[in-house]
Amino acid sequence: MPPPRSEAARRAILTAALDLVEEANYEKLSIEGIAARAGVGKQTIYRWWPSKGAVLLDALLALSEDQAGTLVPLPDTGDLEADLKLVMRATVAELDDPRYDRPMRALTAALLHDEALAADYAERLEAPITQIKLDRLRSAQAAGELRADVELDVAVDLIWGPVMSRWLQRTGSLTPAFADAVVASALSGLRRAG
Amino acid sequence: MPPPRSEAARRAILTAALDLVEEANYEKLSIEGIAARAGVGKQTIYRWWPSKGAVLLDALLALSEDQAGTLVPLPDTGDLEADLKLVMRATVAELDDPRYDRPMRALTAALLHDEALAADYAERLEAPITQIKLDRLRSAQAAGELRADVELDVAVDLIWGPVMSRWLQRTGSLTPAFADAVVASALSGLRRAG
Amino acid sequence: MPPPRSEAARRAILTAALDLVEEANYEKLSIEGIAARAGVGKQTIYRWWPSKGAVLLDALLALSEDQAGTLVPLPDTGDLEADLKLVMRATVAELDDPRYDRPMRALTAALLHDEALAADYAERLEAPITQIKLDRLRSAQAAGELRADVELDVAVDLIWGPVMSRWLQRTGSLTPAFADAVVASALSGLRRAG
């Protein structure tokens, strides 16, 4: 039989982690601090997570699931550019919201020096999201909105990479206009002959 | 008159930092470790740098300057796509080389939770590089290789963002083919009407 | 009706405690370790004993009773000095035997900071032993081998104290010769006028 595992403790830990990472930066985030804030023994964290990065990953997963239950596919009105602009504006807004920005940035930092965590992240958070992006693009390709020879995984990077890059490196501000421009330009390149 | 400042110590510190970050990951990199490896007192580090991230930034700057003395402009043969493919293949190769990948990744992690360092990085490492990118694009725009209404800073993100994003998130492998595809697609979107 | 109380568990716990204290020192002895070694839940120990010192006390009591069933009186041949030398040589031998030395030393350490346990020890282990010592001395006093004004409880300390003290403080080696010398000297002082 599986161990009883306290659901209350689990939730308290994930909430505490998110709260703390929002208040300070990732460097200041400590297992000790999470345990104290959650009213939990440190061992309870170490029993279930290998590192604070893993706690953060679970916390972000919980955050995604809390609001949606399950991941929703991208809108498909038949107009790829319009659909993606809508999605990209939402993404850009989310990345500007500290509620997401802080923990996401913290998790990204953790991924940079923890390959095991990166693998876990890729499988559990990124893969499903990439899948729904690929699904939408495949549909568009079938409808002739993308050239037939476009490699869809490259297309995903072309469309979302510029936004991610600007977010991570704070190269510029993430405005709806930027979102639109990126989608328009990227799609333009993917539509007709290179 | 500035104090004599031991150049030997400075170099030893930067070298030690690079060596250590190459051996382990950024988390394990410690001021104490750098000092010990460099045969230097901790105070000597604290006297000249505010954080280990700052040491890393200087170390990377030194690395750039060691090989080039000064930053070279991007090639300008008149064929933007060919020039950028050349550059992008080199970039991709560099990002695959542990000698650059390790410290760059470590520095990126440091930037994520140190805004002061991020500002310093933006000014000293990124700005000059972005400048030479903008210079090349401006030249191309003048030559009619890019539409006149293209905002060049967005163009920079469109061209280099996909590569940076794939590197940071390890979303896929960084091959020369990928470099070519990204350049081709991005430029295709920037050349004609959106 | 009292619950059945598993005799097997009880014995496993006492044996495990003795084994562990013999292998390591008292500091390393842990309830958790005893439970694991005995193949027993921790709660089973906490249900029946208030502390690991109490377990140790029971373990030593069991050890005493295993070999003798009940405590035997000291020999009484009519020659007090000869009888006591015999007893003291046995005592000294026992204190040199790790099988007794280790747990006894551990128990002594526990007694030093647990007054409740000390009271329990005094009543259940020490009192009976002191009683048979007093019995033998009383018999000797009646036979004129000890002065009539000798206080017997002081006499017990005079005779056994030096050995206990040397054992506890490892002041010197516990040889049969030392046992003899102590008995001879102590009795010499208790026999005739002070």
Added chain:
Amino acid sequence: MPPPRSEAARRAILTAALDLVEEANYEKLSIEGIAARAGVGKQTIYRWWPSKGAVLLDALLALSEDQAGTLVPLPDTGDLEADLKLVMRATVAELDDPRYDRPMRALTAALLHDEALAADYAERLEAPITQIKLDRLRSAQAAGELRADVELDVAVDLIWGPVMSRWLQRTGSLTPAFADAVVASALSGLRRAG
């Protein structure tokens, strides 16, 4: 050159250790507690002492030296019994004083499961004290107050052992009368033929 070593920290640590051991029992005494009370980092304790028992030993040594500067010889009026009764009454009084009793008992517990500490204790605290006891007895032997064939180290155990034993095991109360009785009886056995 030797490291500078903060004398203030050293004293604060020893004082804190004594204070804490007086307030609670040895089990509750923790390095963490000492450090907190002394306003000192834990590392400063670990840097100079291998265990809390070692701290306690140094604290007690400091206590002995504070009051006397150096160890004073036992009184030698020519009347061994009178001199020893005086000394023993003082010893008994000291052992009844919580200021000495608590840390001494704590140290004794530590000695029981730390052989290295026991060796250190034997050399630095016990040996000098035993030496002055032996000196006094040797002087008495030379004056004919003790038989010539008495082994002085055994004599020390015979005289002080009963008191130590009663103290450690709380077998009875430590009164001046008990002190006198022990000295009288022990010397009686050491004076004339066994």
Added chain:
DNA sequence: GGATAACCGAGACGGTACGTCCGGTCTTACC
């Protein structure tokens, strides 16, 4: 011949302390 109650093993839980590492400040001796 179930019911039921205390036992049992296992082990998760909130905690405390461990002994170590490192951060950032300071002091000392050398050059």
Added chain:
DNA sequence: GGTAAGACCGGACGTACCGTCTCGGTTATCC
């Protein structure tokens, strides 16, 4: 006065146990 060395206070690390608790599962009387 900068430097190598390293002690200092503080705080987090990850581990070991503490003593309490909650689980199912066995007994083993008692109705």
